[in-house]
Amino acid sequence: MKIENKSANSFFNTKRRYIKIAVYAVILLALGIALLAEKRPEALWVLAITVCVLSYEVYHIRKSRKEFVGYIEHLDFCLNDNSRGTLFNYPAPLVVTNMAGEITWYNDNFRKAVDQSGLFGTKVSELVPEIQISKFTQSDEHTRINIKIGENHYEVWGNVARANTTKPSGRSDLVVIYFIDKTEEVHAIKLREDERMIECVVIIDNYDEVLKETADSNHGALLGEIEQKVNAWVALGNGILRKYERDKFIVFFSNKDFAKIMENKFSVLDEVRAINFENKIPVTLSIGVGKSGADAMENDKYARLAIDMALGRGGDQVVIREGENFRFFGAKTREVEKRTKVKARVVAHALRELIDHSGKVFIMGHTSSDMDSIGASIGLFKAVKSRGKDAYIISNRQTSNAKLLIDEFSKLSEYEDAFISSEQALNLFNTESLVIVVDVHRPGMVECSELLQHAKEIVLIDHHRRSEDFIEKAVLIYHEPYASSTCEMITEILQYIQDGQRLNKMEAEALYAGIYMDTKGFTFKAGVRTFEAASYLRRMGVDTVSVRRLFKTDLQNYVAKADIIKTAEIYRENIAFSYLYEECPNISVTVAQAADELLDISGIEASFVIAKNGNRVMISGRSLETVNVQVILEKLGGGGHITIAGAQLDDVSIEEATDMLKNAIDEVLSQ
Incomplete structure (x- = not known):
């Protein structure tokens, strides 16, 4: 027979049943004796019932034991x-x-x-x-x-x-x-994991700039206060601090103690930024953290990669490299402009050497190229031609947002064959070719990613804050997130790459247009060097009215922009959202301009415009620095700057993209 669970239950519950039976029997027996003492006839019935109950329970107990024996036999049969x-x-x-x-x-x-x-x-x-x-x-x-x-x-x-x-x-x-x-x-x-060491590299981002803008008498007190804040932060996590250069520290924490630092959300960034000894520029720190490496050497490597990432993203932040992943904290301020042009001169000389020793030179920017990308490419085209080399600009005219600029240059004899497609570039490319990438540093966003795979020598020039996805194989990298635009960087390079270099009026206007676009008419991220570059271009013959014409739009786009602004809604009290459901020509420009104008609404600190563009949904983000739109849109695979960023999502609806964006905003603002 099949042994049921009740067999085991009945046996193992026997003790409990004994207690219950004993209680029942005592009650019945007491009742029977009481009735018998009074010589009442019911006493015999009570005693008879008591005997029956006891007899049944004895039978039940014997049956349970028998079934349990069967149960044990069942275990015996099943188990060797x-x-x-x-x-x-x-x-x-x-x-x-x-x-x-x-x-x-x-x-x-x-x-x-x-x-x-x-x-x-x-x-x-x-x-x-x-x-x-x-x-x-x-x-x-x-x-x-x-x-x-x-x-x-x-x-x-x-x-x-x-x-x-x-x-x-x-x-x-x-x-x-x-x-x-x-x-x-x-x-x-x-315990072993808790005791593992974590390495941090701490750098004062703007050491020289801060001291230049601070009275000499306050230098000692200012630097002392910075070190005191850093020491207090290290003490919070029972860490070890060593200063190895005037503006650099190395710190070690145990894994367990570093968790306390994480809970504190790196408040040292805010504390150092708040230091005030009549310094005109706030002090900012960058911290690179290496953890979860196989050993101390790997953690050191991770920390160095993390600090490079932090500096490449503009500083004033913490970057944690954990295995193959990066985590970001901070980034609440815009980049501080570097006053020296020494690096631009060094890069110009290095670039000149690479051009001179190469064959053909291919210049390309990002997909859906804009004024900054095309303007910078035109400037480099001029530099390459001045060195006697063949140069080509890779651009897709159909998707470009600077189509008018490309068309104007294509009419010039010097630029008649300058603009080529990706297919043409692959056919012309050979092993001696040099590839120059401008206005983008993510390999998946360049006009012709296949060219990167074939190229032995790549030059990268970009001003966007660094993201995790980076063109690592470049032999020359000029990456300055403080710069207003790539056109500003190229304008400086052109002044050193060739003695007596002169731009014609249209070339100067192309570079000026790139600066004008990325600075929103010299209102965002326009520093001293931005105006110096613009001044140089003005001397080359820039007509600002002609530049303005490059940004004109047709009635359809103007109406679309007005519709975007009209349907705006507010999220979290200070963020404007709006949408464009119908596609239109130059949609990227229209969406970006609408996002800019939404910032003019009182109380709005950031704006996002979401639009359908073929099978993709594009998002354009803008802010007034209090909200870091770059970090938000990085959550969706995009990037940019603290005040200007964008992202593109494949195979999602506008509603789904909106939900994803709101989740990213909530996650970032809750930190």
Whole structure:
């Protein structure tokens, strides 16, 4: 016969039944004696009932014992000698269930582990949710899972004990689940992980600039206050601090103590920024953290990569490199302009050497090129031609937002064959060719990504804040997030790359247009060097009215921009959202201009415009520095600057993109 769970239940509950029977019998017997003492006839009936109850319970107990013997025989048939030894002598928690996961037997260690009793017939998943019986019954091999019960950690194994088919029929399979206590091992691993060292590199971003703008008499007090703030921050995490250069520190924390620093959300950035000794420029720090490396050397490598990333994103932030992933904190201020042009001169000389030793030169920017990308490409085209080399600008006219500029230059004899497609570039390319990438540093966003794979020498010139995805194989990198535009950077390079270099009027206007666009008419990120570059271009013959004409739009786009602004809605009290559902020519320009104008609304600190563009949804973000739109749109695969950023999403609706954007905003602003 098939042994049911009630067999075990009835036997193991016998003790409980004895107590109940004894109570009932005493009550009935007392009642019978009382009635008998009064010589009432009901006494005989009560005594008779008492005898019947006792007789039935004796019969029931014997039957339960008999069934339990059958139950044990069932276990005997299902388990071999080794399994039986394990079952009855196992020193850790062990439980046996039927194929439905209902408990048919368990040892005392299991009862203590779950801190319950009377478990027969209970599903094991109700006691330990991580244990799903199907994990064991649907696999022919032993299955292992790791769980935690209370304060103890266990490695749980389970397998099916098949009924012995050579024995009498009526037997069913059982599942044996046994626990291996891993608590000490887990604690040892955690202790080792807690004690692992984390390396941090701390750099004062604008050391020279701050001291230049601070009275000499305050230098000592200012630097002392900076070091005091850094020391206090390190002490918060019981760290070790060493200063190895005038503006650089190295710090070591244990993993456990670094968790306290994380909880504090790197308040040292705000504390240092608030230092005031009549310094006109606020002091900012960049911190690169290396953790989870295989050893100290790898953590040091991670810390160096993290600090490079932090500086490439404009400083005033913390970047954590954990394995292959980056995490970002801070970035609340805009970049501080570097006054010196030494780097521009060094880059110009290095670029000149690369051009002179190359064959053809291919210049390209990002997809959906704009005025800054095309203007910078035209400036470099001029420089390459002045060195006597063949140059080409890779651009897709159909998707470009600077189509008018491209068309105007294509009419000039010197530029008649300058603009080529990606297919043409691949046909013309050879091993001696040089590739120059401008206004973008992400390999997946260039006009012709295949060219990067074939090129031996790549030059990268960009002003966008660095993202995780970076063109690493470049032999020359000029990446300055403080710059207003790539055209500003190229304008400076042109002054050093060739003695007596002169731009014609249209070339100067192309560069000026790039600066004008990225600075929103010299209102955003326009520093001293921005105006110096504009002044140089003005001397080359720039007509500002002609530049203005390059930004004219048709009536359809103007109406679309008005519709975007008209349908704006407010999110989180200071963020404007708006949408464009119908496609229109030059949609990127229209969306960007609408996002700019939404910032003119009183109380608005940031704006986002979401528009459908073919199979993609494009998002344009703008802010007044209080909200970092770059970090927000990086969550969606985009990037840019603290005040100007964008992203493109494939195969999503505008509504889905809006939800994703709001989640990203909530995540960033909650930090």
